[in-house]
Amino acid sequence: MFETLKKATLDKIFVLMAEYAADPRTDKIDLGVGVYKDDTGLTPIMNSVRKAEQRIHDTAMTKTYMGVVGNKGFSAAVVDLALGGIVDLKRVRTVNGAGGTGALSILMNVLSRARPGGRIFISDPSWPNHWPMAELVGLKPHYYPYFDPRTRRVDFPAMMKMIDSLTTDDIVLLHGCCHNPTGANLAREQWDQVAECLRRTGAFPLVDLAYLGFGDGLEEDAYGVRKVVSSVPESMVAFSASKNFGLYRERAGVAIAIGKNETDAEIVSSQMQNVIRATISQTPDHGAEIVRVILEDRELRAEWQAELTAMRERMKRLRVKLAEAIRQRSNSKDFDFIAEHSGMFSLLGLPPAVVERLKVKDGVYMINDSRINVAGIPEDRVGELADYLLAAVR
Numbered sequence: 001m002f003e004t005l006k007k008a009t010l011d012k013i014f015v016l017m018a019e020y021a022a023d024p025r026t027d028k029i030d031l032g033v034g035v036y037k038d039d040t041g042l043t044p045i046m047n048s049v050r051k052a053e054q055r056i057h058d059t060a061m062t063k064t065y066m067g068v069v070g071n072k073g074f075s076a077a078v079v080d081l082a083l084g085g086i087v088d089l090k091r092v093r094t095v096n097g098a099g100g101t102g103a104l105s106i107l108m109n110v111l112s113r114a115r116p117g118g119r120i121f122i123s124d125p126s127w128p129n130h131w132p133m134a135e136l137v138g139l140k141p142h143y144y145p146y147f148d149p150r151t152r153r154v155d156f157p158a159m160m161k162m163i164d165s166l167t168t169d170d171i172v173l174l175h176g177c178c179h180n181p182t183g184a185n186l187a188r189e190q191w192d193q194v195a196e197c198l199r200r201t202g203a204f205p206l207v208d209l210a211y212l213g214f215g216d217g218l219e220e221d222a223y224g225v226r227k228v229v230s231s232v233p234e235s236m237v238a239f240s241a242s243k244n245f246g247l248y249r250e251r252a253g254v255a256i257a258i259g260k261n262e263t264d265a266e267i268v269s270s271q272m273q274n275v276i277r278a279t280i281s282q283t284p285d286h287g288a289e290i291v292r293v294i295l296e297d298r299e300l301r302a303e304w305q306a307e308l309t310a311m312r313e314r315m316k317r318l319r320v321k322l323a324e325a326i327r328q329r330s331n332s333k334d335f336d337f338i339a340e341h342s343g344m345f346s347l348l349g350l351p352p353a354v355v356e357r358l359k360v361k362d363g364v365y366m367i368n369d370s371r372i373n374v375a376g377i378p379e380d381r382v383g384e385l386a387d388y389l390l391a392a393v394r
């Protein structure tokens with residue numbers, strides 16, 4: 001049986017993580033893996049999460065099945081958080097997904113049933129899992145231009161030119177905020193134009209919302225998704241609680257479908273449930289219940305928001321410090337984009353050979369496309385990191 005298979009390529013991030021772990025140098029710097037880290041290099045459990053977990057531990061009476069749609073309180077709280085009441089809830093249906101990936105997978109499966117072999121347009125570049133996920137469900141992935149490696153900003157005219165040429169049979173996957181891997185994001189006026197273009201062409205938006213609150217704030221980061229969802233008759237949103245609640249391994253996410261009307265919403269809901277039933281039957285609930293408890297409790301919610309704000313501000317501070325350190329040393333503004341990007345990542349635009357040299361010579365690890373996780377920048381070694389980067393590009 002297995003001899004008929006070819007070895008599959010694994011996501012490069014896991015290879016890099018293994019290399020980092022095996023590197024004996026004590027001063028190595030990990031800018032690779034895409035998880036938030038505090039200034040001790042730890043991916044912490046948030047206090048609000050600990051408290052919610054304790055509460056669940058003390059009060060839960062059963063671990064029986066939740067049902068195929070999952071934790072409804074979690075989904076409702078997430079819809080409110082992400083969409084903020086901009087759409088009539090009669091048109092909205094949700095199921096829990098195993099993390100943002102699980103939510104995306106459910107939504108893509110349903111989309112491939114609606115448009116068998118249909119085209120899905122993904123930003124160039126994108127989170128490396130978007131493409132294989134689309135292929136796995138039988139959609140045909142294509143890129144739309146997104147990042148200009150010269151300016152390290154969004155190539156908006158090129159992006160719009162492509163999106164404007166799409167039809168009602170096409171799907172457009174948009175990063176709701178904090179673009180991964182580039183860190184370059186659409187401005188509000190650009191979101192307005194994208195939403196208007198989707199309304200006009202009828203191309204279907206699937207919004208991946210994996211970093212709400214990591215960019216400029218919970219409300220600020222929701223601008224794009226709200227604009228798109230309120231501008232078009234039908235859309236989908238995949239929400240992840242992995243990053244903003246630090247719940248990575250708990251696999252908490254919500255698949256949100258917004259139909260033209262209640263009848264369509266019911267149909268899409270039955271399809272989402274059918275996909276879940278035939279794949280994992282029920283979604284894990286522990287993380288979902290933690291988020292529900294936090295969002296439904298005024299005090300815990302305030303504590304979570306304060307913790308999220310602290311994480312976001314730390315990442316912003318590190319961005320500014322690194323950009324300033326490079327500017328001071330090089331007397332050039334070439335790396336100022338690091339401070340202008342938002343979210344957890346920046347794509348530095350370095351060639352693979354330079355990325356390799358940084359790893360081998362200096363023990364600075366980043367993804368080979370030169371994506372850095374800004375949360376991994378050691379605050380007390382920003383100057384040293386600036387020196388390494390400048391020496392590598394000279």
Ligand SMILES: Cc1ncc(COP(=O)(O)O)c(C=O)c1O
Binds near residue numbers: 098180243248252
């Ligand atoms: C853009 C993007 N979408 C979705 C996800 C899915 O996250 P998870 O499945 O861990 O919730 C990630 C995680 O890295 C991501 O970066």
